[in-house]
Amino acid sequence: MSGNDARDRRAERNLASRREIVSAAWAAARAEGLAGLSMRDLGSRVGMRAQSIYVYYPSKHAIYDAMFSEANQEILDRISAVPVSGDPVELLRRYTHVYLRFCNEDAVRYQLLYQRNILGFEPSAESYALASSGLEMIRRCLRACGVTSSRAFDVWTAMISGLAAQQMANEPGGKRWLRLADELTDMYIARYAPAHSKEKK
Amino acid sequence: MSGNDARDRRAERNLASRREIVSAAWAAARAEGLAGLSMRDLGSRVGMRAQSIYVYYPSKHAIYDAMFSEANQEILDRISAVPVSGDPVELLRRYTHVYLRFCNEDAVRYQLLYQRNILGFEPSAESYALASSGLEMIRRCLRACGVTSSRAFDVWTAMISGLAAQQMANEPGGKRWLRLADELTDMYIARYAPAHSKEKK
DNA sequence: GTCTATATTTGGATAGAC
DNA sequence: GTCTATCCAAATATAGAC
Known part of the structure; x- marks a missing residue:
C-alpha cells in the first residue's frame, strides 16, 4: 500500500538524517573540540539551520x-x-x-x-x-x-x-x-x- | 621611606588579590566544572565585578x-x-x-x-x-x-x-x-x- | 521538515569616570 | 583599583509561517 510505502520512505529519510547529523557531529568535535560542539556549526555542516536539528534530536x-x-x-x-x-x-x-x-x-x-x-x-x-x-x-x-x-x-x-x-x-x-x-x-x-x-x- | 612603603603595601595587596582570585577560581571550577569557569562567577566569588579581574589577570x-x-x-x-x-x-x-x-x-x-x-x-x-x-x-x-x-x-x-x-x-x-x-x-x-x-x- | 524570526542567556573583554 | 556602562559575539532553544 502506498500509505505504508510513504511512511517507510519517511522513516528511512529520517533515520538517514539522524545518522548524518551524528556523523557531522563527530567531524565538528574533531575540528572544534568536544566541548566546542555547537548547534549552529553542526547545522551548517549538514546544510541546515541549527534550529532544524531539533527535529531530529531534542537537545x-x-x-x-x-x-x-x-x-x-x-x-x-x-x-x-x-x-x-x-x-x-x-x-x-x-x-x-x-x-x-x-x-x-x-x-x-x-x-x-x-x-x-x-x-x-x-x-x-x-x-x-x-x-x-x-x-x-x-x-x-x-x-x-x-x-x-x-x-x-x-x-x-x-x-x-x-x-x-x-x-x-x-x-x-x-x-x-x-x-x-x-x-x-x-x-x-x-x-x-x-x-x-x-x-x- | 614612605614612598617605598606605599609601593610595598600596594604590591602586597596586589599579590594578595591575585592569590585570592586563583583560590576562588579553584572553588568555582570545583563547583561549575573546569570548562564552566566564568569571569562573572569568579568576580562574584571575590567580591568584584568581573571586569575588575582584568586588572590582575589579562584573560x-x-x-x-x-x-x-x-x-x-x-x-x-x-x-x-x-x-x-x-x-x-x-x-x-x-x-x-x-x-x-x-x-x-x-x-x-x-x-x-x-x-x-x-x-x-x-x-x-x-x-x-x-x-x-x-x-x-x-x-x-x-x-x-x-x-x-x-x-x-x-x-x-x-x-x-x-x-x-x-x-x-x-x-x-x-x-x-x-x-x-x-x-x-x-x-x-x-x-x-x-x-x-x-x-x- | 525546513525556514525566518526571535527570545533569552551568557560569555569575554574594553572604555572611561571616579 | 573598582566601578558603571557597554560592546560584541555566541550559545541553546522555541514559535509559527510555509
Whole structure:
C-alpha cells in the first residue's frame, strides 16, 4: 500500500538524517573540540539551520549521547569480532591490541568515552550496558587465563588504560606506549597466571 | 621611606588579590566544572565585578595558567619533601603514594594537569618545566632501583597513571585502584629490577 | 521538515569616570 | 583599583509561517 510505502520512505529519510547529523557531529568535535560542539556549526555542516536539528534530536546532550552510544557499540563490535581460538593469553593480546588501537585512532572519541568531562552530560543507561558487556568479555578471557580475583582484574584494566592514557596525553596517534602492551602482558601473566607464562620458573 | 612603603603595601595587596582570585577560581571550577569557569562567577566569588579581574589577570586563560602552575608546584613540593633515605624501592613506593594521593584529592586539579582538554588552553613553558622536573625525580629513583631503560620507565608511568586514571574515572575519591599500588610495584620490581625484589627467584 | 524570526542567556573583554 | 556602562559575539532553544 502506498500509505505504508510513504511512511517507510519517511522513516528511512529520517533515520538517514539522524545518522548524518551524528556523523557531522563527530567531524565538528574533531575540528572544534568536544566541548566546542555547537548547534549552529553542526547545522551548517549538514546544510541546515541549527534550529532544524531539533527535529531530529531534542537537545545537544541527546547528540552527545548518540555519539557515546555509537562509539561504545563500535568497540563492542570490534571486540566481539576477534576470533576466539587457541591460547587464551593470545586472545588477551588480541583484545588489548584492538582496544588500544581503538583508543588511539580518535582522540575525541577517547575523550568522550573515557574522560567523562563534558559539562552536564551523563550517558544513558543503555550506553553503560554496552560498555559493561565489553568489559565482561575481557573478564571472561582473563578467567580463561587463570586469573580469577577481582583485584587482579582491576590491575589489568589499570595497566591497559594506563597505556592508553599516557599515549593519548603525551603523544596522541603515536605508539611510544602502545608498543609496550605485549611487555606489560608478559609481566602480568608471569605474576597472575604463571601456568600460562612463557617464562620458566 | 614612605614612598617605598606605599609601593610595598600596594604590591602586597596586589599579590594578595591575585592569590585570592586563583583560590576562588579553584572553588568555582570545583563547583561549575573546569570548562564552566566564568569571569562573572569568579568576580562574584571575590567580591568584584568581573571586569575588575582584568586588572590582575589579562584573560581567563591566564587564570587557568596560574592554576596549572600552582598545581604543578604543589605536587613538585610534595615529591621533593619525601625523605630520601634507605631502600630506593621504598622511596619509589613513597613517591607513588604521594602522587596517587595528590591525584585523588581533587578531580578538577587532576583534569587540569593530566587531561589536557580545556578549549584553547595551552600551559606555559615554565609550568611544563615544573612537571618535567617532578618526572625527573621519579626517573632518578627508578635508576637507583636498577631500572635504566626508557622503555621500562614508560612502563612505570603507564602503570601508575593507569591506577590514577581508573580511580578518577570510575570511583573518584575512593581507593579501589589506589590500594593496588604496592602490588603493581612488586610486580614491576620483580620484572625490571629483580635484584631489589623481595620475591626469591 | 525546513525556514525566518526571535527570545533569552551568557560569555569575554574594553572604555572611561571616579 | 573598582566601578558603571557597554560592546560584541555566541550559545541553546522555541514559535509559527510555509
